[in-house]
Amino acid sequence: MPEPALVLRGIRKAYPGVVAVDDAHLELYPGEIHALVGENGAGKSTLSAIAYGETRADAGTVRASGTVGLVHQHFELVGRLRVWENVLLGREPRRGWRIDEAAARSRVLAVAERNGLAIDPNAFVETLPIGVQQRVELLRELDREPAVLLLDEPTAALAPAEIASFFATVQGLAARGAAIMIVTHKLQEVIAYATRVSVMRHGRIVAQMETAATSVDEIARAMVGGELPSVAARAATQPTPCLSVRALRAGSGETSVEDIALDVRAGEIVGIAGVEGNGQTTLADAIAGMIPYDGTISFANEGAQIGVIPQDRHREALVMPWSIVENVMLGRQHRPELRRGATLDRAHARADAQRIQERFDVRAATLDVPVRTLSGGNQQKIVVGRALIDDPNVVLAYNPTRGIDVGAAALVQSRLMQARNDGAAVLLISFELDEILALADRIAVMYRGRIVGEFERTNVDRGAIGRLMAGLS
Amino acid sequence: MTNMRRTLAGPLGAVVLLVVLMSLAMIVAGTSPLDGFSALFYGALGGRSQIGETLVATSALLFPALGIALAFRGGLFNIGAEGQLLIGALFAGAVGAQLHVAGPLGIALLLVLGAIGGGLWGAIAGWMKARFNANEIIATLMLNFVAAYVSLALVSGPLKGPLATGAETAWLDQAYWLPTLLPGTRLSIGILLALAVAVVLWWLFSRTIFGFELRAAGDAPEAARRAGIDIGRITWLSLALSGAISGVGGATIVTGELHRFNTQLSPGYGFTAIAVALVGDLQPLWICLAAFGFGILEAGGLAMQASAQVPKDAIHVIEGLIILVLAARRYVAARAETTAV
Numbered sequence: 001m002p003e004p005a006l007v008l009r010g011i012r013k014a015y016p017g018v019v020a021v022d023d024a025h026l027e028l029y030p031g032e033i034h035a036l037v038g039e040n041g042a043g044k045s046t047l048s049a050i051a052y053g054e055t056r057a058d059a060g061t062v063r064a065s066g067t068v069g070l071v072h073q074h075f076e077l078v079g080r081l082r083v084w085e086n087v088l089l090g091r092e093p094r095r096g097w098r099i100d101e102a103a104a105r106s107r108v109l110a111v112a113e114r115n116g117l118a119i120d121p122n123a124f125v126e127t128l129p130i131g132v133q134q135r136v137e138l139l140r141e142l143d144r145e146p147a148v149l150l151l152d153e154p155t156a157a158l159a160p161a162e163i164a165s166f167f168a169t170v171q172g173l174a175a176r177g178a179a180i181m182i183v184t185h186k187l188q189e190v191i192a193y194a195t196r197v198s199v200m201r202h203g204r205i206v207a208q209m210e211t212a213a214t215s216v217d218e219i220a221r222a223m224v225g226g227e228l229p230s231v232a233a234r235a236a237t238q239p240t241p242c243l244s245v246r247a248l249r250a251g252s253g254e255t256s257v258e259d260i261a262l263d264v265r266a267g268e269i270v271g272i273a274g275v276e277g278n279g280q281t282t283l284a285d286a287i288a289g290m291i292p293y294d295g296t297i298s299f300a301n302e303g304a305q306i307g308v309i310p311q312d313r314h315r316e317a318l319v320m321p322w323s324i325v326e327n328v329m330l331g332r333q334h335r336p337e338l339r340r341g342a343t344l345d346r347a348h349a350r351a352d353a354q355r356i357q358e359r360f361d362v363r364a365a366t367l368d369v370p371v372r373t374l375s376g377g378n379q380q381k382i383v384v385g386r387a388l389i390d391d392p393n394v395v396l397a398y399n400p401t402r403g404i405d406v407g408a409a410a411l412v413q414s415r416l417m418q419a420r421n422d423g424a425a426v427l428l429i430s431f432e433l434d435e436i437l438a439l440a441d442r443i444a445v446m447y448r449g450r451i452v453g454e455f456e457r458t459n460v461d462r463g464a465i466g467r468l469m470a471g472l473s
Numbered sequence: 474m475t476n477m478r479r480t481l482a483g484p485l486g487a488v489v490l491l492v493v494l495m496s497l498a499m500i501v502a503g504t505s506p507l508d509g510f511s512a513l514f515y516g517a518l519g520g521r522s523q524i525g526e527t528l529v530a531t532s533a534l535l536f537p538a539l540g541i542a543l544a545f546r547g548g549l550f551n552i553g554a555e556g557q558l559l560i561g562a563l564f565a566g567a568v569g570a571q572l573h574v575a576g577p578l579g580i581a582l583l584l585v586l587g588a589i590g591g592g593l594w595g596a597i598a599g600w601m602k603a604r605f606n607a608n609e610i611i612a613t614l615m616l617n618f619v620a621a622y623v624s625l626a627l628v629s630g631p632l633k634g635p636l637a638t639g640a641e642t643a644w645l646d647q648a649y650w651l652p653t654l655l656p657g658t659r660l661s662i663g664i665l666l667a668l669a670v671a672v673v674l675w676w677l678f679s680r681t682i683f684g685f686e687l688r689a690a691g692d693a694p695e696a697a698r699r700a701g702i703d704i705g706r707i708t709w710l711s712l713a714l715s716g717a718i719s720g721v722g723g724a725t726i727v728t729g730e731l732h733r734f735n736t737q738l739s740p741g742y743g744f745t746a747i748a749v750a751l752v753g754d755l756q757p758l759w760i761c762l763a764a765f766g767f768g769i770l771e772a773g774g775l776a777m778q779a780s781a782q783v784p785k786d787a788i789h790v791i792e793g794l795i796i797l798v799l800a801a802r803r804y805v806a807a808r809a810e811t812t813a814v
Contacts, residue, residue, distance in 0.1 A: 290699065310699060319693040330689060331700030333682050343680045 003065065005030050005179035006051060006148045011060035013046055020046040021057070022203035028148055028179040033170060035190040035211070036183045038200035039223055039405030041375050044183045047200070048150045051181070066147025073153040075137050079126030084108040086125055087139045111143050116172055130277065131162035138169070149173065151182045155189060159275040160433065160466040167193045185403075187216040188434070201225055224407050231438065232414040235421040237267030239441075241300045242425035243287070243394050250293035251282035257449040260295070262427075266393065269416065269426040271440030273433055275469055279449035280429045281311065284398050287427070299394065307392035307424075309384055309400045313376075317383040320372040324364060327371050328353040328386050335390070356385030360411060377408030384412050388419055395419055395426045401435060413439055433465065447471050494794045502783045509781050516776020517769040523776070525658025529730060531768030532664035533739070536722025537746035538764055539670050540591075542755045544715035546678060547707055548691030553598060553613025554719040555743025556620030557591040559736075561720025563624045564590030565727045566734020567632050570643040579649045584666075584724045591720015592713045594620060599709030609712065617743070625736050634733065641735040651729040661729030667764075670718060674757040687711055719743060745771070748796050767792070 004027040011024040021043040028034050038044050049055040051062060052070040077086050084104050085092075093103040108121040117135050125136060134154065141149060151170070155163045171193070174180050184190060190197050191211050199207040199222040207222040220228050241263065248260035257279040264270045274280055286293040288308050310316035318327050329349045332338055338345050338352075353367045360381035364374055371379055384400060397416060401409035417439060420426050430436050436443055437460060445453040445468040453468045455461065496506035517527045537554035544551035564586040572579050598616055601607035625640055634643030651661035677684040689697035690707045698704055722742075727734050749767050753760030774788030 288699070308699065315693070315695050316699050317696055319689055319696055321692055322688075326685075329685065330696065333685055333700070339682060342682060344682055344685055346680075 002030055004028060005065045006068065006181075007061075007063045008047070008051060009061045009063075011047065011050055011057045011062070013043075013050060013055065013057050019203050021050065024060070024200070024203070024205050026051075026198060026205060028181055030147070030177045030179050031174050032196060033174050033180045033182065033194045035194035035197040036181055036200065037185070037187065037190060037197060037219060037223060039407065040377055040403070041405075042200040042223075043203040044200055045152065048152060048181070048183055051148070052150055064148055067144050068148045068150065069141030069144055069146035070150040071134075071137050071141055071152065071154060073156060075133055077125050077133060077136060079124070081125060082121065083119055083123050083125060083128075083136050083139075084121040086136050087111070087121075087143055089140070091143070107143070108139065111139055115139075115142055115169060117169060130157045130275075131159065131166070134158070134166070142173075146178065148179045148181070151180065153184055154182060155184070155186060157276050157431075159470045161470040161472075163189070185406075187219050190219065191216055199223055220406055223405070229407060229410045229414070231410055232417040232421070234417060234441075237421065237423065239265035239267045242266040242304070243427070244298050244300070245287070245296070246298075247295035248283070248286060248293055248297065249295055250286040250291055251279065251449075255279055255282050255449070257282045257286070257446075260451055262444060262451065264394065264425040264427050266300075266423050266425045267420060268441040269420050269428050269439050271436035271443045272427070272429040272446055273436050273443055273465055273469060274431070274446035276431050278446045280398070280446055282449070283446070284311070284396060284429055287396055301393060304393040305390060306394040306396060307387035307390070309387045309395070309397040311398040311402070311429075313379055313383050318371050318379060321370050323369065324357075324362070324367045324371055324374075324382060325350050325353045327382060328356060328389075331386070332390065352389055356382060356389060360385045360415065377404040380404050380412065381408060384415060388415060391422070392419075392424060395424050396429075397426060398429045399431060400428070401430075401432070433462070433469075437462070445469055490798050491791075491795060494798070495791050498787050498790050498794070499781075499783055502787050504781045504783050509777060509783050512777040512781035512783070513773035514769070515773075516780070517773030519776075521655065522658055523772065525655050525660040526775075527765075527768045527772040528655070528660050528664055529658075529768075530771040531764045532660075532667050532729075533722065533726055533742045534746050534749050534767050534771070535664070535667040535761060535764040536670065536725065537719040537743045538749035538753065538760050539667070539674055539757060540595075540715040540718035540722070541746055541750040542753070542757065542760055543674060543677075543687075543718065544595075544711055545750060545755050546691050547687040547711035548694060549599075549602070549708060549712055549715075550610045551595065551598070551613050551712060551715050552610055552747065553595065553616050553620075553716070553743070554746050555739060555741065556613070556617035557594045557716035557719040558723040558726075558739055558743050559617075559620045559624055560594045560723070561587035561591035561717075562723030562727045562734055562738055563620075563627065563632075564720070565724035566642045566645070567627070569645040569649050569727065570632075570634065570733065572646065572649060576648040580651060580728055583649060583728050584721055587720045587722075587724020587727075588717040589720070591723060592717035594720070595716020596709055596713035598716075599712030602712070603705040603708045609708075613712075621736070624734075628734060628736060632734075637733075639735065642733050645728065645732045649728055650732055651725065659730050661725065663725030663729040666721070666725060668761060670721070671757040671761050678757070719746075745792060748792055751799055752795060 006028040008024060008026040011021050013021040024047055036044050046055060050057045052068050087108050088104050092099045094100060105121045112119045119135055125133060155166060158166060170180055182194060194211050197209050197211050197219060198205050199219060201223060243264040245260055245262040249258050251257055255277060260283060272280060285291045287297055314320060319330060329338060329344060333344060338348055350367060362378050362381050364378060371382060387395060400412050416426055428436060428439055441457050443455045444451045445465055447468060499506045499509035516523060518524055537558050541551055541554050565583040568586055569583050574582060594616060598609055598612040601612045602609045628640045628642055632642050634641055651663050654660045654662045686702045687707055689700060689702055690704050694704060726738055731738055745767060749763045750760055753763035770788050774785045777783045778785040
């Protein structure tokens with residue numbers, strides 16, 4: 001066996017109140033693509049930050065045979081600078097006291113060519129699509145010729161076609177001898193592209209497997225430490241008209257939507273598939289009544305209630321310093337059962353919060369702790385629980401399981417399915433095609449602000465959806 | 474660090490740091506800290522009249538501090554309490570000088586006028602923010618100057634009292650003076666009104682729908698907007714209410730202590746009150762305590778200047794230091810939290 005490129009031995013890291021990483025051992029070998037998976041808060045990010053040298057471990061040793069590179073989940077690019085400026089930021093070749101621009105450009109081109117990445121070094125980063133921006137982020141690390149490359153959720157924002165080309169690049173890197181570790185939630189990609197997988201739970205590495213000899217189910221079971229909660233069954237319903245969108249036009253520029261016609265009937269889930277940034281946010285905001293629009297958005301029954309699960313739970317859904325009880329009141333503060341004259345009925349709100357806690361298995365010491373202190377999964381359970389608690393006619397769910405662990409995600413999906421079974425009209429906007437395929441009765445594909453295709457659950461063609469999402473017809 | 478140690482170390486450390494800094498300020502001013510502190514505390518709490526003056530300052534600071542807290546909780550940095558207080562006082566003084574209504578009703582009328590004056594002044598900034606998205610810090614700050622010069626112009630001319638020598642209105646009829654609370658001092662029952670306002674604010678924040686929406690707008694504006702809260706309405710309403718509370722404060726100074734309006738009636742209460750509100754963590758009941766602490770500094774500072782030859786400006790240095798210590802504490806706490814994630 002060759003020498004490992006990176007060795008982590010007995011790593012431990014504690015923060016006040018939690019042990020993030022506990023006695024973790026990991027070896028990465030040149031030429032392998034190693035996936036690191038685990039639920040939120042299992043310690044993946046802390047472990048990669050320690051491997052990268054960004055965070056110091058309390059105990060244990062890190063030994064690398066060369067440079068270690070890290071590509072963050074959220075790109076750390078300067079949009080108003082050019083590609084070459086971003087790639088070489090802080091390492092610009094100099095001529096006297098000036099930057100040698102010609103040398104910089106050719107250096108970036110050389111790195112790109114060596115790795116089979118097409119790029120225009122003079123383009124401004126903010127004008128590039130997400131997939132290309134990621135290429136820039138990757139080039140910045142590749143320029144340092146890393147022996148070890150850590151990738152944190154690299155495919156979260158990519159379309160299916162972009163994902164395939166991204167992994168082609170990564171496989172090329174591995175073939176030329178780099179050791180690669182991918183932190184990810186997407187277990188299908190683990191099976192398809194990684195060679196080995198390590199599973200973290202509660203700060204420890206609890207399983208390590210060859211991907212050729214394991215399955216998505218086995219990995220998921222190792223992640224949660226038991227059986228996965230299954231998603232509630234789809235019941236037979238008699239869909240009746242509920243939400244109807246006609247000739248909708250809203251927003252401006254890149255994210256505007258145009259000529260949208262969409263029906264969501266009571267008792268069905270309609271999924272909007274599409275890559276991030278193709279107008280989904282504008283569509284959701286128009287239906288939620290947050291932005292002005294042209295065209296019609298109408299509801300079959302007068303005074304229909306709409307339960308919204310916004311896309312950004314920290315900014316749009318929750319007041320982070322507030323307690324669970326207070327957050328459960330937010331947006332419902334004028335409901336007759338919650339008010340007594342000018343004051344709020346806190347006892348009633350507490351009972352509501354308790355109901356949500358029970359239905360969604362919210363793990364919190366008390367209902368009075370600030371939601372800021374809860375894990376992302378528990379926060380999202382509160383957001384979803386609040387959206388569903390008053391039995392709304394329409395549910396607008398925007399990436400309802402983004403960034404939460406598989407257990408919490410299965411629960412959220414189950415509750416959405418139950419709302420549908422109970423006769424709600426559910427509009428599900430998600431960037432995870434798998435989630436849409438699992439839940440939706442009908443699927444509409446959005447591309448550049450328009451609906452470019454519709455599928456019934458009974459005749460779904462995954463390949464066709466992927467091509468429509470990427471703008472191919 | 475354990476939680477226990479952190480909660481204890483915070484306030485305790487701040488107090489120790491503050492005493493050290495105050496001592497340094499006194500040494501720089503040429504006095505021994507022992508003499509300085511004893512002069513300060515004797516001057517503030519050494520007897521009936523001293524306590525009376527301390528509570529007069531407490532009351533004068535408490536109204537604008539509560540008004541500021543209301544705006545701050547709604548996410549609006551109202552720096553204009555000084556001007557709102559002044560306009561409230563002007564309304565009360567100008568009408569009070571001409572008033573012919575039976576006693577208690579007249580007093581109530583003057584306090585309501587104070588609220589209307591201060592409320593209007595706050596609402597101007599609120600309207601500018603809600604309508605044109607004008608920055609409320611600039612708007613409220615600049616309206617302080619408008620208030621100062623408008624009131625100066627009015628009481629130098631049309632509203633000037635017939636026998637007044639400076640920029641003042643005529644005296645209020647004794648029927649419109651607020652009753653004295655502590656006999657033999659200048660302290661009026663205005664301070665009880667301030668405490669009542671604090672209790673009402675506590676109720677408003679913790680129990681009412683309006684308080685809930687106000688806090689949501691302040692703590693998470695985007696989530697508040699998506700929860701169906703009309704941010705524009707909250708903006709002008711909270712600035713108007715904030716100004717109204719400061720305006721009542723101005724009116725109590727006129728009816729309680731000075732018994733006429735004079736442009737010098739506030740030595741910057743509306744600015745010091747920002748520190749009071751922040752020291753009180755924007756919680757109405759803590760603000761009462763903080764106002765008392767600053768009342769000690771304000772009243773004791775004068776005595777310290779007279780007996781220990783520490784200039785009164787040293788007190789303002791100290792008030793500035795308090796804000797610095799506080800800001801540093803918040804910064805340290807925020808850092809401890811982000812690194813823990």
